[in-house]
Amino acid sequence: MDTLQQLSENMQKGNADQVARLTQQAIDEGCEPKTILDDALVGGMAVVGYKFKKHEIFLPHVLLAAKAMHAGMDLLKPLLVKDGIPTIGKVVTGTVQGDQHDIGKNLVGIMLKGAGFEVVDLGRDVSPEKFLDAAVSEKAIVIGMSALLTTTMPVMRKVIALAHERNVRDQLKFIVGGAPMSKEYAQKIGADAYCYDAVSAVECVKRFIGAH
Amino acid sequence: MRPTVRFLSDQLIEQIIAEARELLCKLGVEIHNDAVLALLGDHSARIDNATKRAYFTPDIIDRSLQAAPDSFRLYDSLGNEAVDLSDMNVNFTPGSSAINILDHESQHSRRPTSKDYVKYTKLMASLEHIASQSTAMVPADVHEMISDSYRLYLSLMFCEKPVVTGAFTIEAFEIMKELQLAVRGSEKELAECPLTIFSCCPTAPLKWSNVTSQNVIDCARYSIPVEYISMPLSGFMAPITLVGSLVQHTAETLSGLAISQLSNPGSPVLYGGSPAVFDVRYETTPMGDIGTMMMDCAYSEIGKHLGLPTQAYIGLSDAKLLDAQAGFETSMGATLAALSGINNIAGPGMLDFESCFSLEKLVLDNEICAMVKRMVAGIEPKEDFPSLPRFEELLREEHLLISEHTMKYLKEEVYLPGPTIDRANRSRWQEEGSRTLGARAAEQVEALVTQHQPVGLSETVLGDLTSLMETEARRHGMSRLPEIR
Numbered sequence: 001m002d003t004l005q006q007l008s009e010n011m012q013k014g015n016a017d018q019v020a021r022l023t024q025q026a027i028d029e030g031c032e033p034k035t036i037l038d039d040a041l042v043g044g045m046a047v048v049g050y051k052f053k054k055h056e057i058f059l060p061h062v063l064l065a066a067k068a069m070h071a072g073m074d075l076l077k078p079l080l081v082k083d084g085i086p087t088i089g090k091v092v093t094g095t096v097q098g099d100q101h102d103i104g105k106n107l108v109g110i111m112l113k114g115a116g117f118e119v120v121d122l123g124r125d126v127s128p129e130k131f132l133d134a135a136v137s138e139k140a141i142v143i144g145m146s147a148l149l150t151t152t153m154p155v156m157r158k159v160i161a162l163a164h165e166r167n168v169r170d171q172l173k174f175i176v177g178g179a180p181m182s183k184e185y186a187q188k189i190g191a192d193a194y195c196y197d198a199v200s201a202v203e204c205v206k207r208f209i210g211a212h
Numbered sequence: 213m214r215p216t217v218r219f220l221s222d223q224l225i226e227q228i229i230a231e232a233r234e235l236l237c238k239l240g241v242e243i244h245n246d247a248v249l250a251l252l253g254d255h256s257a258r259i260d261n262a263t264k265r266a267y268f269t270p271d272i273i274d275r276s277l278q279a280a281p282d283s284f285r286l287y288d289s290l291g292n293e294a295v296d297l298s299d300m301n302v303n304f305t306p307g308s309s310a311i312n313i314l315d316h317e318s319q320h321s322r323r324p325t326s327k328d329y330v331k332y333t334k335l336m337a338s339l340e341h342i343a344s345q346s347t348a349m350v351p352a353d354v355h356e357m358i359s360d361s362y363r364l365y366l367s368l369m370f371c372e373k374p375v376v377t378g379a380f381t382i383e384a385f386e387i388m389k390e391l392q393l394a395v396r397g398s399e400k401e402l403a404e405c406p407l408t409i410f411s412c413c414p415t416a417p418l419k420w421s422n423v424t425s426q427n428v429i430d431c432a433r434y435s436i437p438v439e440y441i442s443m444p445l446s447g448f449m450a451p452i453t454l455v456g457s458l459v460q461h462t463a464e465t466l467s468g469l470a471i472s473q474l475s476n477p478g479s480p481v482l483y484g485g486s487p488a489v490f491d492v493r494y495e496t497t498p499m500g501d502i503g504t505m506m507m508d509c510a511y512s513e514i515g516k517h518l519g520l521p522t523q524a525y526i527g528l529s530d531a532k533l534l535d536a537q538a539g540f541e542t543s544m545g546a547t548l549a550a551l552s553g554i555n556n557i558a559g560p561g562m563l564d565f566e567s568c569f570s571l572e573k574l575v576l577d578n579e580i581c582a583m584v585k586r587m588v589a590g591i592e593p594k595e596d597f598p599s600l601p602r603f604e605e606l607l608r609e610e611h612l613l614i615s616e617h618t619m620k621y622l623k624e625e626v627y628l629p630g631p632t633i634d635r636a637n638r639s640r641w642q643e644e645g646s647r648t649l650g651a652r653a654a655e656q657v658e659a660l661v662t663q664h665q666p667v668g669l670s671e672t673v674l675g676d677l678t679s680l681m682e683t684e685a686r687r688h689g690m691s692r693l694p695e696i697r
Contacts, residue, residue: 014614055631060614060622067614110611182639196639 003029004036007072008044012051014064016071023072033079041069041076045115052199059111062199066114073116089209090118092135093144094126096155101148104178104198108144111198112205128159135172142205145191147178157189173208175201214300214590217551219510225517228455232462235418236268241467242419245426248471255474268470276470279477282519284437286344286374287405289395290668294374295343297482297521300553302588304546304581305376306336307528307562308346308411310569316654319533321568323352326694329363333370334664335571335657341581342560342574344409346376349569355688358681361387364408365681366696368395369674372667376439376558378411382423385430387684392436394676395669403435406480409523409556413441413486414464416449425471432475439482439523439556440468445497446507448490454507461487461511469520482556483515484523486566497565500530500541508545509552521555525566527577528559534573534650538563542573543580550584557581572653575660579629586627594621632656 003026010018026036048065051057093109095102102124109119120138122130135143147153156176163169174191186194192208195201220228242264243249249266253259255275258267283298295303313324329351336345347363354362360380367375368391379385388408396402412428414420420428431438442464444450450457465483472479487507488497498504508524515522527546531537542559549557560577561569595617596602605615612618632653634641641647647655667674678693685693 055628058622058628060618064614106611110613179637194639196637196643200640 004031004040007036007040008047011041011044011068011072012048012065014061014068016064016068019068020071020075023075027075027079033076033083036072037076037080041072045069049199049203059199063111063114066111066116066202070114070116089142089205090120090138090140091142091144091205092120092122092131092138092140093146094122094131095124095146095148096152096159097125097127098155099147099149099152100124101178102146104148105144105146107198108146108177108195108201111202112144115202115206117202117205117209128155128162131159132162132166132168136166136168140172142173142175142208144175144177144201144205146176147181150180153178153180153185154189156191160190175204175208177201213592214588215551216300216553217509217548218513219506219552220513222517224455225514228458228462228514229518231459232466233268233270233273235459235463236273236467237270238267239418240265240267241414241463243425243467244422245420248420248425248429251429251471251474268467272470272474273466275477276466276473277518277520279473280469280481280520281478283521284406284480286409286437287407288372288374289368289407290372291396291401291405292372295556297555300588301555302550302553302585303343303556304341304527304560304577305344305556305558306342306346306348306560306574306577307525307558307566307569308348308376309378310349310562310567311352312564312568313349314533314563314568314570314573316570316572316650316657321532321564324349324569325353326351326362326366326696329366330370330696331657331661332569332571332574333367334661335574336367336373337371337664337667338660339574339578341578341585344374344376344556345371346558347378348561351694353694355685355690357381357384357688358387358684358690360384361391361684362681362693364388364391365677368667368669368677369696370664370667372669374406375408376411376556377408379427380423382426382430385427387680389430389434389436390680391677394673394680399434406435406437409437409439409482411441411484412438412468413443414468416442416444416464417460418464418467420467420471428468428471429475432472432479435476435479437480437482438468438472439484440465441525442468442485442487442511443497444487444507446487446489446503447492450487454503454510457487457507458510458514461485461507462514465511465515481520482523483512483518483520484525484556485511486525487511496530498530499525499528499559499562499566500537500545502544505545505548508554509548512549512552512554516553522553523556523558524549524554525558526554527557527580528562528566529573530563530565532564532568534563534570534576534653538570538573539576539580539649542577546577546580546584547587550588571657572650575630575632575653575656576649579633582627582629594625630656 007022252266286295288294312321444457444460489503508526512522529538529541561574
């Protein structure tokens with residue numbers, strides 16, 4: 001079994017130490033950092049995502065794999081940056097103003113951090129201004145908004161409207177989630193995506209970061 | 213602690229048993245089988261040959277109870293232990309002998325064919341929470357005189373799990389025994405490692421037919437386990453009260469116990485039944501009625517009090533489709549049965565007063581069985597004390613998703629059901645097609661049947677089984693068996 005295959009399999013099993021060792025080994029063997037990233041780590045996470053959807057593995061296993069991937073990314077990051085390949089992004093998360101429910105938002109944060117993203121968690125009851133201020137000052141690429149109440153959902157529209165007012169809408173991607181939310185509502189308020197769970201939120205952020 | 217439920221006090225149990233014994237001794241039991249009457253007569257029962265009544269004695273009853281084993285095990289067709297019928301152990305088996313199948317495509321009930329039966333056995337092979345198979349349906353495309361043995365044949369050909377079955381005639385016992393001997397190799401092996409349980413039913417009130425009583429002694433001769441299926445109908449063929457019906461159930465079951473234990477002391481038996489209240493509006497025998505379920509649990513308590521393993525037809529429904537009624541009646545029954553410690557709970561897959569089988573329901577019921585088994589495993593500490601370190605970890609890490617403790621006990625503590633049970637949030641459910649329970653269950657049936665692997669019996673044994681069955685079919689005028697491959 002070659003190094004990249006071993007690396008992929010260890011990452012899928014969540015063996016962070018082995019992933020770090022094998023990533024270094026692959027680098028030492030002369031593998032291109034982008035090849036290690038795409039073939040072993042990203043490819044391995046695609047398998048993890050597939051297995052999760054098929055209920056062959058569960059959320060903790062996804063998180064362990066994501067953390068293991070992170071261990072490999074720590075070694076690849078300087079090399080990728082040197083090659084001019086962006087590797088990481090920052091996400092601002094929060095439960096919108098008037099809403100105190102944060103379990104779903106916290107789970108998204110855990111999974112994003114596990115996958116190697118930087119997460120700026122603004123907590124609960126977050127005003128539109130606070131979302132935008134943080135996103136701009138932290139140079140975030142994605143804002144993740146959560147709401148449990150139908151009465152607080154409209155705040156999400158206000159956040160996006162404020163981004164337009166401040167002329168930063170094009171620099172940001174808005175993802176939304178929460179029990180009363182839907183794809184249709186997300187489209188209606190001009191959000192970029194609706195995510196029905198934490199794993200889909202991570203996939204979504206990865207897409208946006210990649211596109212960015 | 214294992215959770216339990218009780219419906220009867222010890223005092224009431226003893227009173228019911230005493231009343232039942234009095235019925236057996238003073239009213240007697242009508243038995244339409246001369247050999248059984250002679251057997252009882254040989255053991256000092258008074259026999260009235262004109263009315264075919266046998267009047268039991270306290271001694272016969274006591275000796276039968278002493279002789280009957282308090283537990284036994286079933287073994288699969290490869291000889292592996294599969295079902296432990298002891299103490300408060302709970303095992304599930306599908307309902308049996310449905311004359312119809314619920315066709316998923318048409319949603320109509322129709323007569324089952326051999327192909328339906330094969331699909332069922334293949335499905336049973338993969339349902340891990342249902343420990344044994346039953347001869348669940350009666351295929352309508354074979355001669356009726358082989359419809360009992362043919363079910364057993366198909367079950368053995370496609371699934372290794374032990375089989376709860378029964379003979380419809382006296383003659384059928386022979387071929388059904390031979391099929392088992394073909395698998396086990398000898399009478400000794402069959403006696404030591406039982407492969408089947410035969411259901412034997414007295415007739416309410418206090419009667420045994422020629423066929424069923426003969427089946428009891430034939431099974432006893434080969435130490436093939438028997439489950440007694442007494443069926444008092446409260447308010448019709450039994451007293452309206454649950455206690456009165458339990459007295460009748462006890463008397464009928466003890467009479468069956470005596471027949472087997474006098475034939476072969478120590479022969480394995482299950483203290484079973486299928487009592488029901490009688491619905492005086494529809495003239496039906498609802499298995500999903502709460503009174504029916506209470507009787508099942510109560511007679512199991514009586515059986516356990518007598519030191520016998522127990523069985524019941526509970527965990528099934530009278531609904532005609534896989535609807536909410538099917539779910540709630542099945543779940544309620546299975547839950548109560550497990551809390552009562554009924555050792556062999558028969559019912560999964562069954563609808564319509566035990567007359568219609570649904571493969572889709574069987575898949576759903578497999579999940580019910582799993583949840584119920586999780587329930588009776590109870591709540592036990594698992595490295596929970598002292599609690600402080602765990603909560604320190606929670607506060608430090610901000611979650612316990614990948615804590616060692618979580619990873620160690622996740623599967624043991626939390627039963628995660630298969631795809632038949634909808635646990636997705638609404639958006640994901642919609643994205644995955646907004647499928648109904650029926651659609652999910654049907655998809656799971658097809659997926660599991662497709663994954664079926666051939667049984668581990670040798671080609672020689674499989675050939676012997678087919679040869680025996682073909683010979684039996686020819687005896688009844690069928691030149692060939694239906695195509696099943």
